[in-house]
Amino acid sequence: MAYWLFKTEPSECSIDDFARAPHTPVVWEGVRNYQARNMLRDNVKQDDLVFIYHSSCKLIGIAGIAKVVREAYPDPSQFDSASPYFDAKSNMEKPRWVAVDLVFVEKLPALLALDKLKSQAKLNELPLVQKGNRLSVMPVTSAQWHLILELS
DNA sequence: GCCAACGTTGGC
DNA sequence: GCCAACGTTGGC
Structure with missing residues (x-):
């Protein structure tokens, strides 16, 4: 089992949206970066934690935890011309983008702010805190995962 | 395959 | 709203 960190704008999909319907899968769609897509497609597996x-x-940081309940499948939003994620260059035969489904696991007792993550020398290798990193899907090592849980 | 121009991300 | 840092596009 692997660990991940997924970025989201809370105005689009926040941990509270997960918490409000804790048993309903959330379709994690709209990833439009190839490096992030490759990880979603090839490495994000059932039961991985995110x-x-x-x-x-306003409050930037880690808000909670979710679990992967469905592995990569074609992202429906790429075919929806009304969606901001629509991609005219994709097609059903050869879908360019993938989605996964997540369900709520828990909300952290308090948001773990980016500042605090940056202040931890042991998290230097976490892509999130590295300069210029823009990945919206990134791997988290087991050691990083457990350290972050302790911080929270 | 290079690279300039443009678009996006995301913290501040 | 600014802008640094990347990613993508498209002409050559």
Whole structure:
């Protein structure tokens, strides 16, 4: 089993949206970066655990945990011309983008702020805190995962 | 395959 | 809203 960190803008999909319907899978769609897509497609597996990270908002940081309940399948939003994630260059025969489904696991007692993550020398290798990193899906090592849980 | 121009991300 | 750092596009 592996650990991940997925970024989301809470105005789009926040940990509270997960918590409100704790048994309903959330379709994690709209990933439009090839490196992130490759990880979603090839490495994100059933039952993997995921930190839900809030970005581009007032309180930036890790907000909670979700679990993978469905592995990669064609992202429906790429075929929906009404969606902001629509991709005219994709097609049903050869879908370009994938989605996974997640369910709520828990909300952290308090949001673990980006500042605090950056202040931890042991998290230097976490892509999130590295300069210029823009991955919206990134791997978290077991050691990093457990350290972050302790911090929370 | 290079690279300039443009678009996006995301913290501040 | 700014802008640094990347990623993508498309002409050559």
